[in-house]
Amino acid sequence: MDHLPASREDILRIYQGDARPWVIGYSGGKDSTAVTRLVFEALAALPPERRTKPVFVVSSDTLVETPLVVDLIRQTLDQMRHAARDQGLPIEVAEPVTPKVSETFWVNLIGKGYPAPTRQFRWCTERMKIDPVSEFITDKVAQYGEVVVVLGSRMQESASRAQVMKRHRIDGSRLARHAGLVNAYVFTPIDEWSADDVWEYLFSGPAPWGADHQALFDLYKGSNAGECPLVIDTSTPSCGNSRFGCWTCTVVQKDRAMDGLIESGHTWMVPLRDFRNLLFSTTDPQRKGEFRNARRRDGSVTVHLKADKAGGEVEEKHVLGPYRLEFRKQLLRQLLENQKLVNEHNPGSPYELITKPELEQIRIEWRLDPNEPDWEDSVPRIYREVFGSDLAWDLNDDFIFTGVEAALLDRLCADHQLPKELFMKLLELEMSFEGYARRSNLQRDLRALLTRDWSSEKAAIAAAGDRKRSQSYFELKEQQLQKRYADYGKVLGDAA
Structure with missing residues (x-):
């Protein structure tokens, strides 16, 4: 290991060079484990009076990490915490940071209906990884003025990584x-x-916190994967093909890491793989319409026009909206059934695929959905049907209507040929202003609802296409007029 002495020297020199505290980004993989071990050993080699500044160890839990990785990370962090205390090292091992409940994977995907992430629409990384770690680092900057973030990044991992570094x-x-x-x-x-x-x-000896890294090696060997790095900004490459990361990742076509773990004996993960594959199938351009609403979350219908290369035939492309509520209900039911299956067959500790705060937030998102409000309050019912018991659900006076009222509205609106969703949103709007002394914003919100297109999806798409064609026609006419005026100006200028 030709680079080991230089790395140890760098750590000791930079640690003692100023008063800036360190934040070690620990992802649970081999590289971040090696860096954390180097720092432990370097600080242990220093006399106590020269351990002058704190070192914080931070890890990120997106709440959809591969279960085996989560178990290993939490076990290792606990060992680090005890070792730092027993050895008198100025190392503080923080609890893993997690995304805000409103920004978790399940709240966005099942609650708000965001489609499964793709390379073109990777909405998950910033919300679930970058923001929680950045908030931790920002807090330390506010406390100390400046910090040094210590990472296990290596230039040999990829050409793009080396270029960024x-x-x-x-x-x-x-x-x-x-x-x-x-x-x-x-x-x-x-x-x-x-x-x-x-x-x-790593195999040159035991870790300072008492582990021998064998469990980590077995995990790599079983999955044929590299670790997902701790992502600290948008320039840090996120997880790719065969890397440990979120078990729900649909950015890749096939999760070879999970397949490897299943083939190595962890067959209890089969339901997770099947669920991930179901999510991936919804990204198929030919099938998106089966799962997604024609309207976007703001109620708009978006259509783009694209002329062929010859400038003749115009192709109409409809931009789909979120997952339909009925499909989101199916996803939640399947997820809860998978949680039940996993905990029946997982030889380790019980694993929570979705947390109670996430379920509560999904209830709210469904209840207030801009296109398909869920007056039936379906989340507790789905949970009860899967587990045969209830959670201690939060009481929320926002649930002012029930499935009985929704069924009654179905009949009344059908009789009067009125869009049910529009009438439901109008009632919600009126109730939301109940008790207000001033209702100045009511007219604004009422206008916004009434100006939305509440017609059928087919009619709304056709109308959006017609509007786009009219807009394109007038834009073309304007361009032609501008060119004509420019030509006139040029002729008049030449004549003068």
Whole structure:
């Protein structure tokens, strides 16, 4: 390991060089484990009086991490916490940071109906990974003025990773500027190491917190995967083909890491793989219309026109909206059934695929859905049908209507040829202003509801296409007139 002495020297020199505290990004993979171990060993080698500043270890739990990885991370963090205390090291191991309940994967996908992430629409990374870690780092910056973020990034991982690391490096320094956070700097002690260097170091002896890294090695061996790095900004490459990360990841066509774990004996993960594959199937361009609403969440219907290369035939492309509520109900039921199956067959500790706060938030999102309000309050019913019991659901006076009223409205609106959803939203709007001394915003909100297109999906799409064609026609006429006026101006100028 030719790079080990230099890395140890860098750690000791930079740690003692100033008063800026460190934040180690620990993802549970081999690279972040190696960096954390290096720092532990370096601090242990220093006399107590020279351990002058704190080191924080932070990890990220998106709440949809691969269960085996979650178990290993939590076990290792607990070991680190006890070891730092027993050895008198200034290392504080934080609880894993998680996304806000309104920004979790399930609240966005099942609650709001966001379609499964794709390479073109990867809405998950910033909400679930970058924001929680950035908030942790920002808090430390506010407390100490500046911080150094220590990561296990290596240039040999990929050409894009090396390019990003070099671009932010400060000339003449081992530090780089953080791509998104002011007064935060990045230190990568093993950036010149190879994967073999990392494994050789990890197996050179036991970790300072008492582990031998065998469980980590077995996890890699079983999945044929590399770890998902701790993502700290948009320039950090997210998880790719065969990397440990979210078990729900649909950015890749096939989750080879999960397949490898199942083939190595973890057959209890089959329901998770099947559910991920179901989500991936909804990204098929030929099938999107089966699962998604014609309207977007703001109620609009979006149609784009694209002329062929010859400028003749115009192709109409309809931009679909969120998942339909009925499909979201199916997803929630299947997810809860999977949770039940996993905990019946998982030899380890019980695993929570979706948390109670997420279920509560999904109730609210469904109840207030802009296109398909769920007056039946379906979440508790679905949970009860799957588990045969109830949770201690929060009492919320926002649930002012029931399924009985929804059924009655179905009949009345059908008799009077009135869109049911419009009438439901009008009643909700009136109730939301109940008790207000001033109702100045009522007219504004009422106008917004009444100006939305509440016709059938087919009619709404056709109308949107007609509007787009009319708009394109007048834009073309305007361009022709502008060109004509420009030509006239040129002729008059030449005549003068």
